[in-house]
Amino acid sequence: MTDKEVFDKVVNILAPYAKNKEALASATNETNILKxxxxxxxxxxxxxxxxxxxxxxxxxxxxxDKVTTIGAAVSLIKSKI
Amino acid sequence: MLNSQTNKKFLYxxxxxxxxxxxxxxxxxxxxxxxxxKYYARYHIYNIEExxxxxxxxxxxxxxxxxxxCPNHLTMIDSVIIEWALGGPLWYWLNFKHxxxxxxxxxxxxxxxxxxxITYLGxxxxxxxxxxxxxxxxVMSKVKFLLSEGDAFLIFxxxxxxxxxxxxxxxxxxxxxxxxxxxxxxxxxxIYLRGDNQITYxxxxxxxxxFRIDMELIVPKTQYTGIRGQKDxxxxxxxxxxxxxxxxxxxFKADYVxxx
Numbered sequence: 001m002t003d004k005e006v007f008d009k010v011v012n013i014l015a016p017y018a019k020n021k022e023a024l025a026s027a028t029n030e031t032n033i034l035k036x037x038x039x040x041x042x043x044x045x046x047x048x049x050x051x052x053x054x055x056x057x058x059x060x061x062x063x064x065d066k067v068t069t070i071g072a073a074v075s076l077i078k079s080k081i
Numbered sequence: 082m083l084n085s086q087t088n089k090k091f092l093y094x095x096x097x098x099x100x101x102x103x104x105x106x107x108x109x110x111x112x113x114x115x116x117x118x119k120y121y122a123r124y125h126i127y128n129i130e131e132x133x134x135x136x137x138x139x140x141x142x143x144x145x146x147x148x149x150x151c152p153n154h155l156t157m158i159d160s161v162i163i164e165w166a167l168g169g170p171l172w173y174w175l176n177f178k179h180x181x182x183x184x185x186x187x188x189x190x191x192x193x194x195x196x197x198x199i200t201y202l203g204x205x206x207x208x209x210x211x212x213x214x215x216x217x218x219x220v221m222s223k224v225k226f227l228l229s230e231g232d233a234f235l236i237f238x239x240x241x242x243x244x245x246x247x248x249x250x251x252x253x254x255x256x257x258x259x260x261x262x263x264x265x266x267x268x269x270x271x272i273y274l275r276g277d278n279q280i281t282y283x284x285x286x287x288x289x290x291x292f293r294i295d296m297e298l299i300v301p302k303t304q305y306t307g308i309r310g311q312k313d314x315x316x317x318x319x320x321x322x323x324x325x326x327x328x329x330x331x332x333f334k335a336d337y338v339x340x341x
Contacts, residue, residue: 042240042253042254042255045308045311045312046312049308059307060307061308064308
């Protein structure tokens with residue numbers, strides 16, 4: 001899977017949780033999931049679980065805490081698939 | 082490492098001091114709160130005797146196991162109403178571990194000196210919900226320490242007051258799942274509190290409000306580990322609260338449609 005494919009899939013997973021749809025439409029690797037996309041912090045766990053299910057990976061507690069930007073999510077997923 | 086252990090010792094000592102001072106001043110604080118609740122606000126709880134009897138039974142059943150009280154959340158004084166409902170002042174004073182700690186938002190906690198003193202003596206630990214990860218972890222370590230000491234703790238699974246006036250299962254936070262996962266045999270007392278005139282959230286219930294309380298004790302278990310386990314445990318709590326709400330609506334508010 002290329003970075004672009006992972007990136008697109010991550011953006012799709014984030015779509016139902018992002019309140020700021022404009023920021024999502026113009027998302028980059030630097031886009032902050034909580035601040036820029038205005039995702040409710042309580043839903044981060046759901047997003048991580050969606051990553052696990054969609055990419056068939058396992059994310060540890062400590063790793064999940066580091067997923068602050070889309071780029072961080074892509075890097076984490078790429079390191080596991 | 083040594084520093085971290087020393088800090089923890091001081092932290093836990095601080096909590097024990099807070100608990101002792103809370104106990105010492107409890108007759109004064111509880112009298113004050115009862116005057117405000119009963120005679121100023123004129124609140125009434127329909128089934129207070131039944132609730133207190135059930136809570137005493139639960140407390141004798143759980144012995145020293147951690148007890149986490151998880152209510153729905155509509156006003157800023159829900160925790161006060163629930164504490165009032167669960168026990169009388171003398172019983173609490175003699176069984177102070179059953180008078181639950183809680184974690185109000187820091188903006189409600191530090192408004193003035195009087196509210197700081199009252200909340201300190203009322204077993205509150207302030208939390209800044211937008212605070213750093215380290216701050217949240219510190220508060221959670223206090224919660225786990227007190228629960229492991231046998232003290233009851235009250236946490237709202239929704240994290241904030243329900244904006245729809247109904248229990249919002251989809252907005253539940255999974256922090257309680259993490260606590261349940263990290264401690265042994267955590268008993269969860271799910272409480273549904275609602276006043277006759279409460280349609281949606283507010284700062285305070287209206288004067289002369291009459292409340293009903295329904296509750297159910299569960300000991301959640303999960304086959305999952307990690308964050309999936311935390312979610313599963315938290316959802317088990319949330320589903321019981323949703324069920325209590327549905328029962329309340331069907332028994333007492335058959336014509337209630339707001340927020341549905």
